[in-house]
Amino acid sequence: MAKKVPIDFVDERLNQGLAKTGLRFTAQRRHIYNTLLQKRDHPSAEEVFMRAKAEMPELSMATVYNTLDTLVKCGLIRQVTHDRGPTRYCSNLQKHHHFYCNECNGVFDIDVDPETGEPEFHMPPGFTISHWEILFRGVCPECNAKKNGAGSSRS
Amino acid sequence: MAKKVPIDFVDERLNQGLAKTGLRFTAQRRHIYNTLLQKRDHPSAEEVFMRAKAEMPELSMATVYNTLDTLVKCGLIRQVTHDRGPTRYCSNLQKHHHFYCNECNGVFDIDVDPETGEPEFHMPPGFTISHWEILFRGVCPECNAKKNGAGSSRS
């Protein structure tokens, strides 16, 4: 079993994240964030809800959705959307790639070699690849034009 | 405007795809596949429905969903799921990568250099990248074990 992430670490990270946006520290946010950090997988909102509710029975689904969005906005977790099903969440903020299993729909982190940055070097044995692509995220030319033109600089 | 894909090409490809699985050639499948090939973007099922219904008013949403699934199974199109919204579809079967715009949620094809395979070489100007990752698809070790162990060979 992976070693437990200490609650002090959870609180510190959460406080840092919330501070940036002026949001409040609540028991639910702490508990949900802690739930995510305790297991290095890619749970859906439903799965987070079930795990977290086990120790906080009054917790509601809406709060889970709200909190997950909040944590994403704070940069503490990332959304993972590689298939048609529910959005999943990833608390691994290290640079890494993803492997999606076409059979069980599981999502696996593929770490990179810290020296070379090569993911293949660390591709664990047993995975067979049928397809791969690079996914870039950012801003497209049209939206960049809008941002640079009209809005941003007020000097 | 990009040049129109001839209907003969559409029919030929569709027949090839359907033949592999024993599925039938229908007016709806032809029309939907043609609709996808005529525009190189990444429409959702809803968008495909609207475009296709314009020329085939009796078309139903369920048929669009069914047909899109069929075309994916035949290998004629691919699903694109990079955000929380509706699944989109891609009729570009050339090797390429994707760029997702965080502002407008648009999806753009990023072609690769046919010589080197480098996507950056062809990254069009104006795109600014905030994050990128490699997405692998295939079969995970556990599912590979199941397939090789129990089921497949009946000799």
Add this chain to the structure above:
DNA sequence: GTCTATGCAAATAATTTGCAGTAAT
């Protein structure tokens, strides 16, 4: 005390399913 966050329930969005009629082989 003020304002944000939570919990509940209702609403919406995206997709799937059941089934009777229609069309392809």
Add this chain to the structure above:
DNA sequence: ATTACTGCAAATTATTTGCATAGAC
């Protein structure tokens, strides 16, 4: 003739929203 496909409507899944109450600062 047989079996798959379509269209419609209802059902389900995933997520969001409105609002009264509770809690953080």
